[in-house]
Amino acid sequence: xxxxNKPYILIVEDEAPLVTLLRYNLEKQGFRVEDAGDGxxxxxxxxxAPPDLLLLDWMLPTMSGIELCRQLRRRPANRTLPIxxxxxxxxxxxxxxxxxxxxxxxxTKPFSTEALIARIRALLRRSxxxxxxxxxxxxxxxxxxxxxxxxxxxxxxxxxxTEFRLLEFFLRHPKRVFSREDVLNAVWGRDIHVEPRxxxxxxxxxxxxxxxxxxxxxxxxxxxxxxxxxxDGTVAAA
Amino acid sequence: xxxxNKPYILIVEDEAPLVTLLRYNLEKQGFRVEDAGDGxxxxxxxxxAPPDLLLLDWMLPTMSGIELCRQLRRRPANRTLPIxxxxxxxxxxxxxxxxxxxxxxxxTKPFSTEALIARIRALLRRSxxxxxxxxxxxxxxxxxxxxxxxxxxxxxxxxxxTEFRLLEFFLRHPKRVFSREDVLNAVWGRDIHVEPRxxxxxxxxxxxxxxxxxxxxxxxxxxxxxxxxxxDGTVAAA
DNA sequence: CGTTTCATGACAGAGCGATGACACTACCGT
DNA sequence: ACGGTAGTGTCATCGCTCTGTCATGAAACG
Numbered sequence: 001x002x003x004x005n006k007p008y009i010l011i012v013e014d015e016a017p018l019v020t021l022l023r024y025n026l027e028k029q030g031f032r033v034e035d036a037g038d039g040x041x042x043x044x045x046x047x048x049a050p051p052d053l054l055l056l057d058w059m060l061p062t063m064s065g066i067e068l069c070r071q072l073r074r075r076p077a078n079r080t081l082p083i084x085x086x087x088x089x090x091x092x093x094x095x096x097x098x099x100x101x102x103x104x105x106x107x108t109k110p111f112s113t114e115a116l117i118a119r120i121r122a123l124l125r126r127s128x129x130x131x132x133x134x135x136x137x138x139x140x141x142x143x144x145x146x147x148x149x150x151x152x153x154x155x156x157x158x159x160x161x162t163e164f165r166l167l168e169f170f171l172r173h174p175k176r177v178f179s180r181e182d183v184l185n186a187v188w189g190r191d192i193h194v195e196p197r198x199x200x201x202x203x204x205x206x207x208x209x210x211x212x213x214x215x216x217x218x219x220x221x222x223x224x225x226x227x228x229x230x231x232d233g234t235v236a237a238a
Numbered sequence: 239x240x241x242x243n244k245p246y247i248l249i250v251e252d253e254a255p256l257v258t259l260l261r262y263n264l265e266k267q268g269f270r271v272e273d274a275g276d277g278x279x280x281x282x283x284x285x286x287a288p289p290d291l292l293l294l295d296w297m298l299p300t301m302s303g304i305e306l307c308r309q310l311r312r313r314p315a316n317r318t319l320p321i322x323x324x325x326x327x328x329x330x331x332x333x334x335x336x337x338x339x340x341x342x343x344x345x346t347k348p349f350s351t352e353a354l355i356a357r358i359r360a361l362l363r364r365s366x367x368x369x370x371x372x373x374x375x376x377x378x379x380x381x382x383x384x385x386x387x388x389x390x391x392x393x394x395x396x397x398x399x400t401e402f403r404l405l406e407f408f409l410r411h412p413k414r415v416f417s418r419e420d421v422l423n424a425v426w427g428r429d430i431h432v433e434p435r436x437x438x439x440x441x442x443x444x445x446x447x448x449x450x451x452x453x454x455x456x457x458x459x460x461x462x463x464x465x466x467x468x469x470d471g472t473v474a475a476a
Numbered sequence: 477c478g479t480t481t482c483a484t485g486a487c488a489g490a491g492c493g494a495t496g497a498c499a500c501t502a503c504c505g506t
Numbered sequence: 507a508c509g510g511t512a513g514t515g516t517c518a519t520c521g522c523t524c525t526g527t528c529a530t531g532a533a534a535c536g
Contacts, residue, residue: 105364118419118428147468148415148460160524161462161492197482198526204483205524223481223534312502314514398513436515438493443513461492461523 007124010051011035012042012068013086014061022055025113031120039063043071050078053124056103058087073102082127084119086111136171138229139218141210143171152210162187163206170219170229179226203227243371245362248289249273250280250306251324252299260293263351269358275299277306287384288316291362294341296325311340315399318427320361322354374409376467377456379448381409390448400425401444408457408467417464441465 009031013019023033034051036042038061046054054072058065065085072078085106104127105119136143142151143164150157150167159167165187170178178186180196188194203219211217220230247269251257261271272289274280276299284292292310296303303323310316323344342364343357374381380389383406388395397405403425408416416424418434426432441457449455458468 104360115429118423121420122423122428146415147413147466148463162525194525195527197528200482201484201526221482400514433516435493435517439495439515442494459493 006030006032007052008032008034008049009053009055009120010042010045011055012037012039012060012065013055013057014038014059015057022116025117026120029117037061039065039068042068046072046078046081050081052082053120053127054081054083055120056083056085058085069102080127082123084116084123136168138171138174139231141167141171141218143168150210152212152215155212157210159209160205162202163209166202166206167210170227173229175228175230177222177226177228182226199227244268244270245290246270246272246287246371247291247293247358248280248283249293250275250277250298250303251293251295252276253295260354263355264358267355277302280306281309284310284316284319287386288319291320291322291358293358294321294323296323296344307340313399314426315403317430318425320364322357322361324349374406376409376412377469379405379409379456381406388448390450390453393450395448397447398443400440401447404440404444405448408465411467413466413468415458415460415464415466420464437465 007030009026011019011022011033013022013035014037019035023035026033034045036045040062042054042056045051056065056069060068069083069085072081072083083103083105085103086109087106088109104123107116107119133146136145140153143149145168148164150159150164166183169183169186180199183199184192184194184196203221207217207219216231218229218231220228222228245268247264249257249260249271251260251273252275257273261273264271272283274283280292280294283289294303294307298306307321307323310319310321321341321343323341324347325344326347342361345354345357371384374383378391381387381402382389386402388397388402388405404421407421407424418437421437422430422432422434441459445455445457455470456467458466458470460466
């Protein structure tokens, strides 16, 4: 579901252990990861669903990374696809040539995960592939993820970190009911141990924070089901 | 006038004919070019007006290119300065060491102008150096990258090199929240190992430097998220 | 009317940022 | 060459905010 909102990274690499390692670390960072073992498979996958970023090994079985890179750059559809090349230390001289063929960055093996993540983020940001930065609105509430600000009727609200994430989650799925378990998984994280009742408390804190005196409550309680972001009484209307 | 908007390249090279050739070709490509004959002069020029990119000969009279490179990497102010090394064919093995000392790329003489231009463009693009030499403003703060000067309400401020770059970074992305990792990558450089908490300290130093008595703090702390350049709490007031 | 489900207030502890101090380095002028 | 000065990165500590949990009261449902 929310996988569609994650940046999609395609790894083209024939060493399976390295792929596993990369996949693990990248998914932990919130990326969606696919992999291809050789250039041909990579081309197929890219054609049917272009990734947001390509991690490309310089040395590949059938088609070299540089060759793949060059082919991609010739296609108008993939001309601006962000590419990071993975090269071995000994190939340093040639690796630089990767830049000439159109790679946007490169990193030499062995590399630290942090360095790679940093480059990925920098490149994604530079190529403007971060759609999750749009302002979210509902009724008279506006939340801006970039500036981390929440307004109601133009009035600034102060939310704690958890309340902020909670509201952001609801704003991304308005009018939909979520069970406490759903909310815990989405807002707290999948493998966090927290009592489901804690959600109640944070819902209350969220209400207290966003509902000024005389304003309508936009958080709806659905008995035996969960909560939803919705105008409470004003729903029905035959 | 428009010279201020062109990417500024400094050539450090002692062979005058090569300098002339490079200058001619680079200027034709729309770059602004200066040159220095030895390491000392280069250091001076870089200190008073850092270029967007440095073309550095490996072999220099007084101070070797590698030594200059290493010195630059030690200065916080020039830590992320993009550097391309120029080396002779016979020095190939040692050239790789140039990368270890912090050069971002290198090219062996003799080289074609096209290859050099390609690397320059790739590196400028990669290092995200949008050659904005325009003055930056926010609220009552004004920063002039060219003269390296910061004013608040017309009053000159004294910032250390790191604080200067920190403020410059924030001024380029006003009102946006950045995590400590983001700030480290952007201001310190990607592969530098520095504790994320260090950002706190420099934020504090920046605040101390720019906030005169009775002036509003324009650096906003966002708990669990990071920092932003923004007018803060002066909202509420029921 | 009893049972289930949610709302609320309180609270102890964890988490997080602000701050001051300190050791270390680079730089400048004498 | 040498000493003073400024700048940098790290740490320990303080204080505040936020967080998760419980106990209790209120409300909805059969």
